Amino acid sequence: MYNGPTPEVRLKKFPGPISHAGALLAALCFLSHPSHGQQSAVPRLADGHPDLGNGKGSWAPRIVDDISGNGGGEKDERTRAAQVKMVDQRVDVPFQPWARNVYQQREATLSKEDPEGYCLPPGIPRMMNTPFPMQIYQLPDRIMQVYEGGAHMWRIIYMDGREHPKGDKLNPTYLGHSVGHWEGDTLVVDVVGFNDRTWLDAAGHPHTEQLHVIERSTRLDTNTLHYEATIDDPGAYTKPWTVGWRVAWQAGWDPLEYICQENNRDVGVNGHMVGLRPGEKHP
Numbered sequence: 001m002y003n004g005p006t007p008e009v010r011l012k013k014f015p016g017p018i019s020h021a022g023a024l025l026a027a028l029c030f031l032s033h034p035s036h037g038q039q040s041a042v043p044r045l046a047d048g049h050p051d052l053g054n055g056k057g058s059w060a061p062r063i064v065d066d067i068s069g070n071g072g073g074e075k076d077e078r079t080r081a082a083q084v085k086m087v088d089q090r091v092d093v094p095f096q097p098w099a100r101n102v103y104q105q106r107e108a109t110l111s112k113e114d115p116e117g118y119c120l121p122p123g124i125p126r127m128m129n130t131p132f133p134m135q136i137y138q139l140p141d142r143i144m145q146v147y148e149g150g151a152h153m154w155r156i157i158y159m160d161g162r163e164h165p166k167g168d169k170l171n172p173t174y175l176g177h178s179v180g181h182w183e184g185d186t187l188v189v190d191v192v193g194f195n196d197r198t199w200l201d202a203a204g205h206p207h208t209e210q211l212h213v214i215e216r217s218t219r220l221d222t223n224t225l226h227y228e229a230t231i232d233d234p235g236a237y238t239k240p241w242t243v244g245w246r247v248a249w250q251a252g253w254d255p256l257e258y259i260c261q262e263n264n265r266d267v268g269v270n271g272h273m274v275g276l277r278p279g280e281k282h283p
Contacts, residue, residue, distance in 0.1 A: 107204060124198075125227075132148040133254070226247075231243070
């Protein structure tokens with residue numbers, strides 16, 4: 001039995017724009033797990049592929065500020081230590097020098113300039129690390145992901161064999177252009193065409209428009225989705241690096257209306273995004 005917040009409780013959360021305190025509250029709400037007990041077989045569609053949800057419930061990602069498993073991010077030390085255990089493994093991130101400097105600056109200022117804090121889309125792979133319900137719909141020629149949080153975005157993964165647009169036809173966007181295929185029971189998604197306006201995670205790992213992400217999603221059983229992302233961005237890193245974590249299933253959950261409005265005064269000058277004040281230290 002699931003012992004976390006009920007859908008009725010979720011109705012009351014965050015009537016206004018997200019804040020760091022609000023993001024923490026959301027994370028705490030979703031840190032609770034179902035009591036899995038004995039796991040059942042992977043549910044399947046008529047075509048034999050794993051059923052990734054299709055409106056029967058929602059996936060509930062947990063937030064891990066630092067997806068590399070090194071304990072970075074704005075949270076207190078105890079929370080960061082707990083988050084380290086939520087990823088598959090620790091990664092020695094192969095920064096380009098400028099990217100390391102940017103990351104360290106963002107950490108030093110408690111993610112003050114975090115785009116998600118300003119109601120902008122989280123991007124990839126951060127969309128799978130933002131603690132709000134997400135549904136997956138498998139259509140004949142595409143897969144759609146619908147997110148409650150993260151600027152209330154949707155995403156299309158083309159499954160019809162098309163290639164990425166070439167040259168000027170590939171318009172840089174927050175979520176990029178995604179094409180997918182199945183490798184056994186694993187959904188493999190190739191994503192390119194990103195702008196450079198997102199962070200890879202809440203800790204502030206940067207990227208450039210050269211970012212190329214390979215995602216692998218595997219439904220391990222009724223209650224568990226394993227997500228893995230390989231980050232290949234020669235503009236920011238010296239070689240590709242791979243992160244991964246598990247996402248819990250919540251049967252019967254539906255995404256609710258969530259409003260986070262860009263340019264809201266509350267997040268600007270004299271708003272809640274203040275970073276470290278003079279004399280303050282990282283918690």
